Amino acid sequence: MRNSLLPLLVLLLLLAISCKKNNSDHPHPPIKDSVSASDFARNFGNEVSRDFIVQLVDVSNNPVPGATVTIGTSTTQTNPGGIAIIKNAGVYERFAYIRAAKTGFMEGSRALMPSTSTNVIKIMMLPSHITATVNSGVTSDVSLSNGTRITFDGNFKTLTGTTYTGAVSVIVNSLEASDNNLFAKMPGMLYAQNAADDAKLLETYGMMNVELLGSAGQKLQISNKAQIEMNITAAQLSVAPATIPLWHFDETLGYWKEAGVANKVGNKYIGEVAHFSWWNFDIPLATSPVQLQIKVVDLANNPLANVKTVLFRTGGAYASYADYTLFNGTVTGTVPQNEVLTLKLYDICGNVIYTQNIGPFTANSNVLPDIVLNLPATQVATINGSLKKCNNTNVTNGYVSINYGQQTFLTLINNGGFSFQTIVCSTDPVTVFGEDADNHQNTGTLNYSITSPTTNIGNIPACNTSAESITYAIDGGVTKIIAANITASATGNSFSITGNTPGHMDAIDIQGNSITPGTYSTLSGFQIYGNGLSTNINPVFNTFNITYNLVNVGAVGQYIDVSFSGTYNEIVMTGMNMGYNLSHSISGTAHVIRDN
Numbered sequence: 209m210r211n212s213l214l215p216l217l218v219l220l221l222l223l224a225i226s227c228k229k230n231n232s233d234h235p236h237p238p239i240k241d242s243v244s245a246s247d248f249a250r251n252f253g254n255e256v257s258r259d260f261i262v263q264l265v266d267v268s269n270n271p272v273p274g275a276t277v278t279i280g281t282s283t284t285q286t287n288p289g290g291i292a293i294i295k296n297a298g299v300y301e302r303f304a305y306i307r308a309a310k311t312g313f314m315e316g317s318r319a320l321m322p323s324t325s326t327n328v329i330k331i332m333m334l335p336s337h338i339t340a341t342v343n344s345g346v347t348s349d350v351s352l353s354n355g356t357r358i359t360f361d362g363n364f365k366t367l368t369g370t371t372y373t374g375a376v377s378v379i380v381n382s383l384e385a386s387d388n389n390l391f392a393k394m395p396g397m398l399y400a401q402n403a404a405d406d407a408k409l410l411e412t413y414g415m416m417n418v419e420l421l422g423s424a425g426q427k428l429q430i431s432n433k434a435q436i437e438m439n440i441t442a443a444q445l446s447v448a449p450a451t452i453p454l455w456h457f458d459e460t461l462g463y464w465k466e467a468g469v470a471n472k473v474g475n476k477y478i479g480e481v482a483h484f485s486w487w488n489f490d491i492p493l494a495t496s497p498v499q500l501q502i503k504v505v506d507l508a509n510n511p512l513a514n515v516k517t518v519l520f521r522t523g524g525a526y527a528s529y530a531d532y533t534l535f536n537g538t539v540t541g542t543v544p545q546n547e548v549l550t551l552k553l554y555d556i557c558g559n560v561i562y563t564q565n566i567g568p569f570t571a572n573s574n575v576l577p578d579i580v581l582n583l584p585a586t587q588v589a590t591i592n593g594s595l596k597k598c599n600n601t602n603v604t605n606g607y608v609s610i611n612y613g614q615q616t617f618l619t620l621i622n623n624g625g626f627s628f629q630t631i632v633c634s635t636d637p638v639t640v641f642g643e644d645a646d647n648h649q650n651t652g653t654l655n656y657s658i659t660s661p662t663t664n665i666g667n668i669p670a671c672n673t674s675a676e677s678i679t680y681a682i683d684g685g686v687t688k689i690i691a692a693n694i695t696a697s698a699t700g701n702s703f704s705i706t707g708n709t710p711g712h713m714d715a716i717d718i719q720g721n722s723i724t725p726g727t728y729s730t731l732s733g734f735q736i737y738g739n740g741l742s743t744n745i746n747p748v749f750n751t752f753n754i755t756y757n758l759v760n761v762g763a764v765g766q767y768i769d770v771s772f773s774g775t776y777n778e779i780v781m782t783g784m785n786m787g788y789n790l791s792h793s794i795s796g797t798a799h800v801i802r803d804n
Contacts, residue, residue, distance in 0.1 A: 248401055251303075253301030255299070256298075258327060259297070259327065260293070260322075261326060261327070261328045262294070262308065262330075263618065264331050264333055267334065272286060272290045273797055274286060274679065274796050275308050275333070276309045277292040277306065287643075288799065301322075303320075303322075305461075306319070307462075309773075311775070311795035312684025313335060314334045314335070316333045317331070317459070318396065319396040323540075328617075334417070335381075337379065338377045341377050342376050344363070350378045352380060354439060356439070357437045357438075359434060360430065361434065365430075366427075375423050378420060379418070379421070380416065382415070382416040382417075383415050384439070385444060394415060396462050398412060400465060400466060409542070410491065410492055411490060413440055414438045414441070414477070418484040419484065425791040433481060435479070436481055436487060437476050440477060448472055451470065451471055453491070454488070455487070464488055464490070467481070468482075498572060499540065500541060500542065501575045504578075511629070515533045515555070515581075516530065516554040516556075517531055517532065517553055518530045519566075520549065520552070522549075545570060549565070551564050555631040556633055557634055585661055586632065587633070589661060590662045591627070591663045591665065592628070592665065593608075593668055594624045594667045595668060597649075597669070602623050603624055603646075603670060606620075607645070608621060608643075638655070638656050639653050639654065639656075640665060641653050649670045649671055676696075676767070676800045678694065680797075681794070681796065682794055690716065693708050694706070695707070696798075697804045701721065702722070705719075714739070714740040716740040716741070724758070725761075726758055729753075736752070748779040752774070754772055755774050756770055765802065767801060768799075769797075771797040772795065772796055773795035777789040777791055778792060
């Protein structure tokens, strides 16, 4: 799917806007003088509306259902397949910021220059498993097997600034520059605001994320500076500079900010940081970014979609830009000014089918002459069809997923119709899956053989009812799925959902005092309980802090949909009427048929 390949240097179009008129053949100068966030956002252009399909997976590429996806002021949840659809999201012309959150995972995000076509985003969510536990008042180290290390001086504080004493749970995730899934895992994109308030593109030498939790699960920060260190990859070691800027990721704004430096010591970079979030060891590119559009067509001048387009900088250890062409055959991004780049195109099976040196580029906006792929007609195929509801009317709110070769392509439905174009590189069949999001019905998985030049699937009905289920995970562990023994009802202005696995294990009950779609909490009267919240017999719970997103309460025979995530405490008794609170996290979804 688009944006699923992983550049180490993401070159995006973010041209600074000057208050003075500039020659159109030269980049605009960046905004300076300690600009505010709103002033810096002038780099991003005007506010616009765009459509998005977001796919969330874990590090094993399994779907992440029930996660909250936010783009601007628009919010929704991923379905059981880990897919979220947001139409007409408010973003900027040259900047969109997508955030994804679910208990048990670190917050995931992506930033990009949005297309006027449907934007397809894949985010790989990192686990929030505890790496180690340290104590306040003593110096301690936390290390990973890849050489990442953090040294604490023992002084910690709450987010309100109060001194914290006690055990501290440390969660560490690090991404080496050679990580094949770097772009899917990392936050935002490699775009930053430097210390002089200039917009910069970055080349990464690795990054890490650290989160600190107190004994009650509350977030903590360090009171003083901590030392961080990370290995330099073998491919970058010989060219790694003696010092490199450090950048932290602003989770609110969606881009990196310069804050300090790290020194090269042997095969490591070592630096100090004053707080923890994501930290990046990156070189800012000296030249300004300029826009480049590439269009790929066949011998008949038909645009070719889903062609992987990769750019390499001279002397770069890794690919500097990678994306897939849209349905009009184009891909647009930014490249460094005054550099010769190597362009490579790949088919869906990963084979290089075209190579060319391009550049240097100096103008603000550059359009390459169309790249004509000299391929036999039998190697190009268009797959099209129409997704229908059970009453044979067009699906207007849904998506179609097509798997072929090594990729999965997703597209929103435009009045029922869909069309995918690809280069044929194997005899493998394609699998097609379509979903009617309004009625929670799907086509099931359908298999087709590709025939060139056009494979017309025809009308495919989305009449399979999505099976009802309750899925949830405790403390980021294995997802529990209840697919039977489910009862759901609504009376007056309240609803109730209960379910359990055979033997009445993993039982869970969800109660709500409203049937109006919206966001609710424990304080507003929503509740969750059941033996599925613990592995102990006859557990006792307290201090629930759970958020519920009620999506729908349908009529009898239709669906009740609600997702939930948050924390709660379990009272663990140790004898002699003594015990302690054990903090848990939970996240899940209920997609159940209303019985009465």
